[in-house]
Amino acid sequence: xxxxxxxxxxxxxxxxxxxxxxxxxxxxxxxxxxxxxxxxxxxxxxxxxxxxxxxxxxxxxxxxxxxxxxxxxxxxxxxxxxxxxxxxxxxxxxxxxxxxxxxxxxxxxxxxxxxxxxx
Amino acid sequence: xxxxxxxxxxxxxxxxxxxxxxxxxxxxxxxxxxxxxxxxxxxxxxxxxxxxxxxxxxxxxxxxxxxxxxxxxxxxxxxxxxxxxxxxxxxxxxxxxxxxxxxxxxxxxx
Numbered sequence: 001x002x003x004x005x006x007x008x009x010x011x012x013x014x015x016x017x018x019x020x021x022x023x024x025x026x027x028x029x030x031x032x033x034x035x036x037x038x039x040x041x042x043x044x045x046x047x048x049x050x051x052x053x054x055x056x057x058x059x060x061x062x063x064x065x066x067x068x069x070x071x072x073x074x075x076x077x078x079x080x081x082x083x084x085x086x087x088x089x090x091x092x093x094x095x096x097x098x099x100x101x102x103x104x105x106x107x108x109x110x111x112x113x114x115x116x117x118x119x
Numbered sequence: 120x121x122x123x124x125x126x127x128x129x130x131x132x133x134x135x136x137x138x139x140x141x142x143x144x145x146x147x148x149x150x151x152x153x154x155x156x157x158x159x160x161x162x163x164x165x166x167x168x169x170x171x172x173x174x175x176x177x178x179x180x181x182x183x184x185x186x187x188x189x190x191x192x193x194x195x196x197x198x199x200x201x202x203x204x205x206x207x208x209x210x211x212x213x214x215x216x217x218x219x220x221x222x223x224x225x226x227x228x229x
Contacts, residue, residue: 046222047158047209047220049217049220062217063216096164104210105154105169107175
């Protein structure tokens with residue numbers, strides 16, 4: 001059974017860095033074609049893809065946010081960590097992590113974690 | 120402004136059929152698989168269609184997907200009130216080397 005769970009601070013001050021952790025089970029990120037992506041959704045708005053890390057440690061980023069994002073994995077802990085610097089109120093959103101099988105579908109999602117950046 | 124273009128809303132009566140379009144370009148839909156997601160209010164998105172037209176286990180055959188050129192379409196037949204949700208298309212963009220979503224379509228079952 002595949003499960004993913006996001007964790008991190010609910011409230012972040014402007015200009016701070018937020019660290020979000022995706023803890024997963026039921027698959028290994030060392031298995032070929034396995035990837036994990038982060039996706040966010042501001043309240044009432046559309047989904048936005050943020051970043052992806054692959055089984056071979058390849059990394060991809062949203063071009064608009066590339067300078068602010070880092071993504072890493074700890075295969076032994078079954079975790080993927082996303083860091084976003086210089087947080088702004090427009091970054092207020094629910095942040096999801098999802099298993100990204102073969103880089104072409106998000107077949108399992110976490111429940112999401114709401115991060116609020118007050119103005 | 121999303122890279123993939125979807126209609127903001129569609130509506131139809133229970134039992135009817137509806138289609139949702141997703142328009143892109145040769146750098147994304149034209150050369151990559153498309154997937155579709157259903158997001159019920161207050162929940163995480165759920166995979167409906169992958170690799171343009173395949174359904175994951177447990178997704179009823181009322182849901183279908185197709186792709187032609189730089190556009191993709193999600194079809195839903197036998198509409199139920201429980202189908203009221205936001206629907207998103209997604210694919211990879213080779214120029215951006217990034218995933219891209221459509222702006223989402225809100226389905227109302229009248």
